[in-house]
Amino acid sequence: MTDLILLEDEPVLAQELGEFLEESGYRTQTVTTLAAFEQCFDTQRHHLAIIDLGLPDGDGLQLIRRLRQSGHRLGIVVLTARDTTPERIAGLGEGADHYLGKGCDLDELAAVLDSLKRRLDLDRDEQPWRLDVGPRRLLVPGAGPVRLSQQDLLVLQCLMQRAPENVSRQAIIEALGEDFLGYDQRRLDTQMRRLRRNIEAFSGHALPVKTLRNAGYCFYATAVINT
Structure with missing residues (x-):
């Protein structure tokens, strides 16, 4: 089972996403702030991240920039209400693998995560x-x-x-x-x-x-x- 860290500060959405991700086969840890992400993120365990941008203690783009600069092999999906074309370009430019707007179909999110798993070869050593x-x-x-x-x-x-x-x-x-x-x-x-x-x-x-x-x-x- 692939470990995923979810950064989302809206409680109702965080719960909905967490339940959906667990049902979709991801061991999910949910955090609500940049500080909590920094504290809980484990490079050996977490291979995928879903990151909101507008957060109580800063901008998720700064986090993505730091993660990429540190060289972590991590699949990153932005899931945010900031969904204009310039904002998408900025998010992808900072290093996000995919950029989705809140309100997207959850099946699309699942397909994006499955695609990242294949590209990162996360199931290679999985025991049957x-x-x-x-x-x-x-x-x-x-x-x-x-x-x-x-x-x-x-x-x-x-x-x-x-x-x-x-x-x-x-x-x-x-x-x-x-x-x-x-x-x-x-x-x-x-x-x-x-x-x-x-x-x-x-x-x-x-x-x-x-x-x-x-x-x-x-x-x-x-x-x-x-x-």
Whole structure:
């Protein structure tokens, strides 16, 4: 899972972005000021940053300038209300990799981050998640095995055998042996929330499943299935 630091001083937006980023597969640390960013930023851990510009204690452009001058290998996305063409040019000139205006579609933000991950080759050394179908267990990298219910096994098998492709809600529901048209899809949402909680509770790791809003899910980590 890729570590990301989010610098955003609006509490509601910070919470919304933090939840979205966690669901999209990023271990996210949220800070609200330049000083907090400087204190919390870890060059060994944080590989991506989302930075607002208008902050209580200064301008995010100054931070971006310092980060680039220090030579950190860091993917930087500006997310700001300052969205005119001259401001975009200034942000990219200071070293931002991408410049987005607040109010952009969150799927666009996710696509930008995925692009940065590929360019920086952040998943190169990632250990695989292993699903043992017979014993009904998930082997989490760096942690012990997690026992699974039959339904959780079917969901994970459906997602992991197609990783890292997007899997539709219909495909998952049919993998559960249910009729898509007669199935209450809220049951799937509830199951996915419970599955995420169980994996994190027993392993200490977040399940690498991205939620595709109103469309389906994606297991984005390296996956191996043992039948």
